[in-house]
Amino acid sequence: MSEFRAAQFRTALGRARGLGSAKHGVGHFIGQRVSAVALLFLTLWGVAAALSVAAGGYDGARTWLASPVNAALLGLLILAGLYHAQLGMRTIIEDYIERPITKAALLILNAFVGWGVAALALVSILKVTFGAGS
Amino acid sequence: MADAPPVLRARPLSPHILQWRWHITMATSILHRVTGVGLYVGLLILAGWALALASGPDIYATYAGLLGSLVGRIILFGVTVCLFFHIANGLRHLVWDFGKGLAPHTANITAWIALAFAGVAAVGVWVLAAVMGAL
Numbered sequence A: 001m002s003e004f005r006a007a008q009f010r011t012a013l014g015r016a017r018g019l020g021s022a023k024h025g026v027g028h029f030i031g032q033r034v035s036a037v038a039l040l041f042l043t044l045w046g047v048a049a050a051l052s053v054a055a056g057g058y059d060g061a062r063t064w065l066a067s068p069v070n071a072a073l074l075g076l077l078i079l080a081g082l083y084h085a086q087l088g089m090r091t092i093i094e095d096y097i098e099r100p101i102t103k104a105a106l107l108i109l110n111a112f113v114g115w116g117v118a119a120l121a122l123v124s125i126l127k128v129t130f131g132a133g134s
Numbered sequence B: 001m002a003d004a005p006p007v008l009r010a011r012p013l014s015p016h017i018l019q020w021r022w023h024i025t026m027a028t029s030i031l032h033r034v035t036g037v038g039l040y041v042g043l044l045i046l047a048g049w050a051l052a053l054a055s056g057p058d059i060y061a062t063y064a065g066l067l068g069s070l071v072g073r074i075i076l077f078g079v080t081v082c083l084f085f086h087i088a089n090g091l092r093h094l095v096w097d098f099g100k101g102l103a104p105h106t107a108n109i110t111a112w113i114a115l116a117f118a119g120v121a122a123v124g125v126w127v128l129a130a131v132m133g134a135l
């Protein structure tokens, strides 16, 4: 098997081209930083919002989420948070899990949880926001 | 070196987890990861809150009851500590990305500041919550 690896038939330059940086790795790094800056503001807003919503019960919370600004900011907090956390969890999985099968399974699970929770949260927010006025 | 021993001895591996003096920047580095995972859990709790709110008063009351229970409050307080530590330490990360604040002395000081900030801010927010009647 190994004697017939395609790489054997490639020139030295072709092999080197295939090995170098694909110039994509930095995308995750930048994404993690940009979402960090967004989350710095969004999470602080979230703490303040939690303080004002906590005592209001069900009706208070629905009224709060009926405001488009609150709904948009909560959606952004959850989306930016999931994006940032998904990148972070990916790094953690890649750091600790060596077995390729396990690693792939966890990375897929990480993506599924991220997208799944994002969809659930967004639909929930919109349902309350649009339902509240009627 | 001319008088080096002829037989190479096994060299120590460094950094090695068992041969490494604990220092504060090491603790904050690990804590950034731990608090990041803690915040992930917090985010799932927040998404669950939105889902409960969209699912009607009964489910919302159950969910709010869980969050308001003793265990729920301990978890939420933990998430608050995670948030404030992760914010402070995340800011250290962002400063380091510009090549600043990396000298050991500076990094040690900012590590302690991040830890202190996490404790003070988390307790402060919960005291504020109690004062506002949000607990």
Ligand code: HEM
Pocket: A032, A033, A036, A037, A039, A040, A041, A043, A081, A082, A084, A085, A087, A088, A089, A091, A092, B032, B033, B034, B035, B036, B037, B039, B040, B043, B086, B087, B088, B089, B090, B091, B093, B094
């Ligand atoms: C919903 C809120 C947040 C969640 C769930 C979260 C989660 C995470 C996770 C899981 C990691 C990966 C840790 C690792 O690789 O060791 C991480 C890294 C990071 N977080 Fe957050 N985080 C949140 C908010 C923030 C905020 C507000 C900031 C900014 C002040 C921030 C700054 C960073 C930075 C700079 C890194 C990269 C650290 C590195 O490169 O080692 N995060 N976050």
